[in-house]
Amino acid sequence: MANIDLTQYGITGTTEIVHNPSYDELFAAETDASLSGYEKGQISELGAVNVLTGIYTGRSPKDKFIVMDENSKDTVWWTSADYANDNHPLSEDSWKVLKDLAKNELSNKKLYVVDAFCGANKDTRMSVRFIVEVAWQAHFVTNMFIQPTAEELENFKPDFVVYNASKAKVSNYKELGLNSETAVAFNITSREQVILNTWYGGEMKKGMFSMMNYYLPLKGIASMHCSANTDMNGENTAIFFGLSGTGKTTLSTDPKRLLIGDDEHGWDDNGVFNYEGGCYAKVINLDKESEPDIYNAIRRDALLENVTLDENGKIDFNDGSKTENTRVSYPIDHIENIVKPISHGPAAENVIFLSADAFGVLPPVSILTPEQTQYYFLSGFTAKLAGTERGITEPTPTFSACFGQAFLELHPTKYAEELVKRMEKNGSKAYLVNTGWNGTGKRISIKDTRGIIDGILSGAIKNAPTKKIPYFDFEVPTELEGVDTKILDPRDTYANVADWEIKAKDLASRFAKNFKKYETNEAGKALVAAGPKVD
Ligand SMILES: Nc1ncnc2c1ncn2[C@@H]1O[C@H](COP(=O)(O)OP(=O)(O)OP(=O)(O)O)[C@@H](O)[C@H]1O
Ligand SMILES: O=C([O-])CC(=O)C(=O)O
Numbered sequence: 312m313a314n315i316d317l318t319q320y321g322i323t324g325t326t327e328i329v330h331n332p333s334y335d336e337l338f339a340a341e342t343d344a345s346l347s348g349y350e351k352g353q354i355s356e357l358g359a360v361n362v363l364t365g366i367y368t369g370r371s372p373k374d375k376f377i378v379m380d381e382n383s384k385d386t387v388w389w390t391s392a393d394y395a396n397d398n399h400p401l402s403e404d405s406w407k408v409l410k411d412l413a414k415n416e417l418s419n420k421k422l423y424v425v426d427a428f429c430g431a432n433k434d435t436r437m438s439v440r441f442i443v444e445v446a447w448q449a450h451f452v453t454n455m456f457i458q459p460t461a462e463e464l465e466n467f468k469p470d471f472v473v474y475n476a477s478k479a480k481v482s483n484y485k486e487l488g489l490n491s492e493t494a495v496a497f498n499i500t501s502r503e504q505v506i507l508n509t510w511y512g513g514e515m516k517k518g519m520f521s522m523m524n525y526y527l528p529l530k531g532i533a534s535m536h537c538s539a540n541t542d543m544n545g546e547n548t549a550i551f552f553g554l555s556g557t558g559k560t561t562l563s564t565d566p567k568r569l570l571i572g573d574d575e576h577g578w579d580d581n582g583v584f585n586y587e588g589g590c591y592a593k594v595i596n597l598d599k600e601s602e603p604d605i606y607n608a609i610r611r612d613a614l615l616e617n618v619t620l621d622e623n624g625k626i627d628f629n630d631g632s633k634t635e636n637t638r639v640s641y642p643i644d645h646i647e648n649i650v651k652p653i654s655h656g657p658a659a660e661n662v663i664f665l666s667a668d669a670f671g672v673l674p675p676v677s678i679l680t681p682e683q684t685q686y687y688f689l690s691g692f693t694a695k696l697a698g699t700e701r702g703i704t705e706p707t708p709t710f711s712a713c714f715g716q717a718f719l720e721l722h723p724t725k726y727a728e729e730l731v732k733r734m735e736k737n738g739s740k741a742y743l744v745n746t747g748w749n750g751t752g753k754r755i756s757i758k759d760t761r762g763i764i765d766g767i768l769s770g771a772i773k774n775a776p777t778k779k780i781p782y783f784d785f786e787v788p789t790e791l792e793g794v795d796t797k798i799l800d801p802r803d804t805y806a807n808v809a810d811w812e813i814k815a816k817d818l819a820s821r822f823a824k825n826f827k828k829y830e831t832n833e834a835g836k837a838l839v840a841a842g843p844k845v846d
């Protein structure tokens with residue numbers, strides 16, 4: 312095993328290093344009777360350990376900072392008055408202070424070091440070293456990242472280092488130009504991430520995704536917040552973009568298809584590849600019958616988060632008292648039908664945008680033209696669902712560029728450019744699928760949405776009779792096998808069509824207003840014609 316010297320990172324007095332622990336070691340460590348507080352896990356009836364992640368049960372985008380230096384100042388897409396985003400600048404001096412806090416927290420104790428890959432493609436993967444002091448955090452990254460073989464571990468040379476000092480706080484945060492005692496800070500030049508005062512593992516997962524989103528598009532590779540699967544022969548790939556809670560994990564986990572990955576992918580000349588080695592599924596109200604694959608993935612080695620258990624370990628998936636963002640992480644091989652040995656598929660034939668529309672305006676499926684594809688990709692309209700980000704407690708309509716604005720490090724048009732380039736080359740088709748609400752006031756059922764996805768993937772939708780929806784000019788099927796015909800035109804789900812009209816006009820004008828930020832050049836202006844019409 313590689314010899315690890317943490318003094319090279321300024322971490323001193325380390326009493327023990329547990330390097331790439333096995334699942335059995337992790338299980339023993341996180342259920343150790345001497346642990347207390349948020350470090351201690353509880354064994355559930357399904358064999359998976361459940362942990363509580365503390366005050367932070369979702370990501371904290373307001374606390375995300377990137378060092379602004381010579382290298383990053385002209386490349387990173389910084390937040391601005393014209394276009395606010397989560398890339399807050401951090402000075403090099405403040406970075407030093409944060410890193411010192413982390414080094415201090417991590418010195419003089421037993422640590423877990425997990426070396427893993429982000430990216431299934433050998434040419435473009437990042438070798439990431441996670442340094443953490445909480446056993447279950449080591450478990451989380453073991454589940455979520457790609458585990459090196461023994462040989463790869465022997466020769467592992469990190470090209471990115473994550474310091475997780477979740478127990479430390481930034482007390483002088485105001486002086487440092489931060490938002491709170493919590494910091495999730497990146498240094499693109501030295502290739503390091505520092506985490507302070509949040510235990511939520513998603514900061515490491517989405518942190519490395521953000522870094523891939525920086526490095527890969529600059530190499531001409533599309534970097535995407537999407538899930539991906541392919542047919543049983545590994546020949547017909549589909550990708551599903553969507554913000555948190557819109558159904559990436561649920562809908563890509565399909566017993567009829569092979570899973571490539573549930574959240575983060577790249578698309579290069581060889582096809583679509585996963586960044587991750589595991590999945591991170593929402594488990595609120597999880598139902599064994601309607602989502603058997605995810606349910607069955609919850610067993611030993613999976614890690615539950617913020618789920619409510621009684622003293623005997625019996626799980627109540629319907630309890631959202633800790634958070635709506637209850638989760639399970641599991642290695643991808645807990646799903647039976649996956650692409651092996653590496654999570655990769657050919658170029659995507661179908662590109663699906665999942666949008667959970669809380670207004671009840673969007674049709675459950677729309678067939679997009681190439682211009683609409685660009686317009687709706689840049690717009691990224693959806694509702695933020697409760698829990699994944701701090702402060703979001705009910706479905707909140709939002710425009711999240713490329714369906715993942717929180718993770719974009721370059722301007723959104725760069726991601727659109729790379730996606731469109733790949734789609735044009737491969738003749739891929741795009742669809743907008745509303746997994747949210749309609750005029751009934753209820754969320755569209757998973758059964759109907761699965762029927763829609765089946766219709767897209769089988770090609771049946773190409774032969775379906777269609778009509779156009781006003782204001783948006785969406786082409787929608789009027790019949791699709793396996794889907795309740797009465798929901799295909801959203802107007803039919805309203806007691807009074809005029810109610811849909813009012814909401815549709817309101818949504819159309821929100822789109823137009825949001826799109827103004829892209830109208831600063833000719834390409835952006837040209838796309839306006841593909842957007843909704845407001846009169
Ligand atoms: N029509 C629907 N389609 C998809 N999911 C639905 C639908 N109706 C309800 N749901 C529920 O919405 C949630 C979708 O969450 P899912 O984990 O698939 O989202 P995600 O896009 O993977 O989010 P994240 O990026 O946060 O992991 C699940 O809890 C699922 O049961
Ligand atoms: O952000 C999401 O969509 C879910 C997740 O991976 C995280 O919480 O980091």
Ligand SMILES: [Mn+2]
Nearest residue numbers: 559560573591
């Ligand atoms: Mn997911």
